[in-house]
Amino acid sequence: MTDVQETTARGLTSAQVRERVAEGRTNDVPRRSSRSAGEIVRANILTRFNALIGSLFVLVLIFGEWQDGLFGGIIIANSAIGVVQELRAKRTLDRLAVVGETPVRVVRDGDEREVSQREVVLGDLIALGTGDRIAVDGPVAASRGLEVDESLLTGEADPVHKAPGDLVQSGSFVTAGSGSFTAEKVGREAYAARLVEEASQFTLSRSELMSGINAFLKYVTWLIVPTAVLLFASQLSSAGGVGDAVVGAVAGVVTMVPEGLVLMTSIAFAVGVVRLGRRRCLVQELPAIEGLARVDVLCCDKTGTLTEPGMDLDDVVDLGRDLPGRDALAALAAADQDPNATMRAVQEGFGTPDPGWTMTGSVPFSSARKWSGASFGGHGSWVFGAADVLLGTGDPSRAEAERLGASGLRVLALARVPDGSFDAPEKLDVTASAEPAALVVLRQRLREEAAETLRYFAEQDVTVKVISGDNPASVGAIARTLGLPGADHPVDARTLPADPAEMGAVLEGNSVFGRVGPQQKRAMVKALQAKGHTVAMTGDGVNDVLALKDADLGVSMGSGSGATRAVAQIVLLDNSFATLPHVVGEGRRVLGNIERVANLFLTKTVYSIILAVLVGLVHVRFPFLPRHLTLISTLTIGVPAFFLALAPNLERARSGFVPRVLRFAVPAGIACGVATFAAYWLASESAATGFEEDSATASLALFLVALWVLALIARPWNWWRLGLVGVMGAAFVVTLGVPSLRDFFALHPDNLYNDAVGLAIALAAALLLSAALRWVPFLAHRNR
Template sequence: MFRQEQERRNIMNPLFSMKAERFFELRHLIARNVFLLINAIIFSVVALLIFFGSIKEGILLGIIVVINIILGLTQDIHAWLTLEHLRLLAKPFVSRLKSDGTAAQVFVEDLKKNDRVILRLGDQVPSDSTVISGKGFEVTEALITGESIPFSKKEGELVLAGSIVTSGTATLQINTVFSESRIAKMTEKIQRYTENASPIQRSVQRVVKYSGYVLLLVISFVVVRAIETSAPKLITIRSIGALSSMIIPQGLVIAVTLLFSYGAVHFLRRHILLQDVNATEKMGRIKNLCFDKTGTLTENRLTVKEMHVPSGISHEEAEYLTLTYICESGDSSQTILAVHKNLTCAAGGKALDTMAFSSERRYGWILLSSAKGKESILAGPPDVFLPHLSTQQEKDWLSLLVDTHGRKGKRLMCIVRTYKEMDPRHLIGNDLSVVAVFILHNDLRSGIREAIDFFQKRGVVIRIISGDDAETVRAISDIAGIKNTSAFITGEEMEQWGDLDFDELASRFSVFARIKPEQKAKIIKALKKDGFTAMVGDGANDALAIKIADLGISMFDGAPATRQLASVVLMNNSFAEFPAAVTLADNIIKNVEIFSSIFFNQTFIGVFFFAFLSAYGFFYPFTPLNITFSNYFTVGLPGFLIFYWAIRPSQEAAKENARSFLRRVVPFPFIAAILQSLAMMVIFLFFYHDLDGTTEIRAIMVASSILLGIGFFSLAPFIYEGNTSRRQNMQIFGFVLFELLLLFMAFSNPVFTNFFNITAVPLKDFSVIFFVSAFCALVLWGIARIFSKHKELSQ
């Protein structure tokens, strides 16, 4: 109820609950929509037009630019607020003690200095704190220092923000507020809407940047030429404004961000929460997909199937000692909770000392006082205790249980004891005897086989990195349908590996068993050098690996630390939905490519047509209003259909090609722009000497650019998606007819023609334009088929 109420309040009042960094983001959004080179040039053109007497044209152009800015800013802010709302779903919270001693769940950012909080296994320390009391409390500073080795924290000791609880429980007093903590700064960068640009976004930004440099050169040329030829100032100003609108792909950066943002909303409908908007692109690039077995491949609910007790100890005594360990150790793992449910005896005695279970040691310990003196009780996996059992008979008995049940994918937990005085951190030299062995089972998650099959068909290498027994891990891997499970290795075998060994050898194995947290992080780091690597995990010991991975994926019910650091959160704790999300991501990327190609095509046409005109000694015939009118047909209206395709795919998109974004997208619009510019030049030369006024030639060229742009858009899906579906072809055909009808109506309406500074185009002239445009489209279709075949061969 607490989380639901908090989410409701924050979602209803997102702007009022924003903190300073959120206002910084809002300022950034406004700046990137308003303070642009293209806007500065256009507003300068507006001012100059008004100054030199073309008041109507200047005011109309200014109004259109302002409207476009407002529309872009509105969409950008809406996308940002949408992502802020989504992030509330995975917002971290903690148990805070009230004055009456009861605990209440609060968001970590609401903590204040001197508040007291209760932390358990898997929790992340939200702020620098002091231990008030604890039981077997151990933490790791892996996210701070990179070292995964856990160490205990006693009363009065300082615990750094970002540390992860690896065992036990504790009450801490907060020393610093959340916003000042290391973990706040760490996760802020992961979840920033305005930072961490993806490769596609960086490529688009690079194009916009360099097109700006090209525009400055073009403007310099126009100005110098105007001075040499004594050209009218209004013509020069209009040419600069039109070239600016044509060459700069204005709106492309925002369009790409919006596609990713609205994709994130639709991912949530598939129970996939993106905490990093750029994860959309990352999903399609996975080469290595790594799983932790427990809680990811299998259900996170364990059940005890059998309890085995060796001869020489009664079932009642075994249950009593097991329950005593559970009650006194402070262990709250899923394994311990499952065993606890299976016990029926009364609570045990009191421990004299304890050492909580940790993934590093792989066992826990308590010290009891018994009739025979002090008695140590230990709990952990059988292979940890097997070498230290006192008799060969017990070793054989335990080995048989391990072999029999491990091959079936079962998990085993062993309780042992010794009466010898021992250092609990070292097992060597202690004569241990078995108290009980519990056989536990957790089912494979629903749909996991189909998900594994989906990725393996895409050429993704599935790898299991688990702390469980080798035979158990391999058995589960076989059941899940993972390939090459014979290529397995254990953490013990990797103990002597150096960094070079990890880099050279890690990619050879598909199954890693009995892996320690620091080994898991090193494996992920090495696999990243082999290709784009994703890590799926849910436990506290997965946090560092998820942070290091190219794409971190967490279960919603996993450890809070892991969930907070992941770029993707599986809200229903099922990986079965992830293939559908990856398919949607592929589709979004393909439509980003289509949209980008349209922008790039218009930019290249602007440059090439200007170059051809300049070579013949002509001035640029367009005005800024002409280009705005043309862009509505060539970019604006197609954008609506592209957004529709992005979220409602008509077919499964092909997997993303390994080539960079610009190498995939630029070649076709570049070649097409040369042909389109030549076609426009032919039309220009054909009509130039037959028309008396510049308004008529503008109308002819505007109609030409629109028809050629429509032709390019009709071919773009075929280039970037391969063979388009019949449904999509019908949509393109219908959309082209709609645009042609709209174009005819616009040119027939005096209000539109007067507003955009053009005239109606006679039908006979329009037929010439249509013929040249159709011939150009036919040539482009042949080139498109060549591109498509080349793409099929390269995939």
């Protein structure tokens, strides 16, 4: 007899559990909500850019002065900030992953108790109910109408009935019924070990944003080697020595590397995850941040999203057909050992005592059938479910149910069906055979924050679609109460066309849909995506899982089933619909600010290439020492980028990241490069000046144009953005005004005529750039 076979209906004993724990036969799989600390340190230090900049830093230390190696501090800053931010994000994700983990109900010593997934041991008897996620693998021990969705494993969406002895696997979830199974494969042997690791990985996976940044970096890498060779050759003939040639070539090449772009992107993503974590929002993968910013349609369920998960029993309307409806309802409530929210409301609010009927058979509730049922020996068979499913169109009680439902109440029907109906429930025509006995009226609890949240989305041009399995009139009444546009004409999803294009047209023209089945939710998401929309889907029930999987962004409530939390990219642990505006706002902040930062860094790359090519072709000494460009880059890019990357930003993300950035960065870079070279060339033509004075003139011209580029990127202007630009300008003036700083950075603007010419050239370049960005149609996308 194996360990697994020893399990009885009483489960393992405490002694057996301790024995298995001591032997290591537990489900203790290492949690992978992020990279390990060692991986984080290695990933942030051992990078291609650190290797490149480090090599250039060593060359400057060998051939130049240490002041010209200040750019080497970028390695320390990039690595330190990246490590610190990701470690903070790791701690937040690890902590939230523990909070958001679905507990498992095990039977031990004859008692049912909840334990964490990591505390399950080999041979545990695990209880299952509707919505439960299966955490380990094993055979079914008991089944009471147990149906399992294995779509995460097989791709087949139809629930599978499980009888005793059938295998259930981790990664699937219960859609109907209840039962138990024995843990036969735990830990690394279970399928869940791989599923959880993949689902909760903290990584920057492929996205339009990261693909665009990688494209920029790839092109720059290709240009660095030929540019370095060209610069070294030209500097060797013009600078007078190998040392000066190396320093000049390094100065030209190091500014081509947008070393801070990846850093700022990672920081913005990581800070976004941490900020959302503080709002009890678990981001399971970083690309979800980008998806947040692009959402323009939000599909949400009514139950658990617009309304509180629980309900209150409002009334039981006896239909006067001489049927023991109240006794039957009390018997159904007493017999349900795993009640859903509806039956729980009946149990809590119904005053009729249990008649003591003995249940001889049952059919669990499923979202496909929209009813459940039970047989009670000589008291008949009863069904309980949606009124418009159980009641015929000509039944007067259906009209009463629709009248009540139109006021926002949820109305269910109780009816008797012929004995033997449950032998083949899938073939039962319940509408034709049901004999109505009572209407059960439930009052749903509206979320206090729902109306304000819907107003926020309307202001942000995000269209909200309420997709519910409930009666359309009832859903529409609740949506009207909350002020949702288009709620006056709810649509019965059973009338939707099957063709995706036609369905998409109906979806775009309406806001409220009732009687939506699980497969329809999935089809509706795909139809909206086919219309070019970026769709977010919220849900908390097992009937939402398929739609959550297919949506561009899946959002689950923390109180939802384990299955929904497993497939969603974002989990709202506090179950608050009001968190969603913060979620969307954080995504827009991150993506919009990364685009601003990309404009800054790519502008520097373009003007570095322009300067390097012009210097190489004309064969003059490179106008800057590395320390000059370190100062200018710090004041016009590095420091401002940090603040801009973390600033508020509610602009909805648009596609076309790469061409949009290039349409700004290329003309801005050309303006900076040409103006700088022109000022340097004119200054060097004067026999009365030397390299230090000429370099100071070039530095002044480059700083002024780059500062104006920063001002353009900082739009729309407000007090702190203008203040940021002003402080950077003041810092440069202080550097020129303090003798020790002036000497340290080798800036000596002693020729007033050349400096005035450089100033004039910079002003002209700034004006031409502004005019081009405003009036040239191809570039005017930046005009705000």
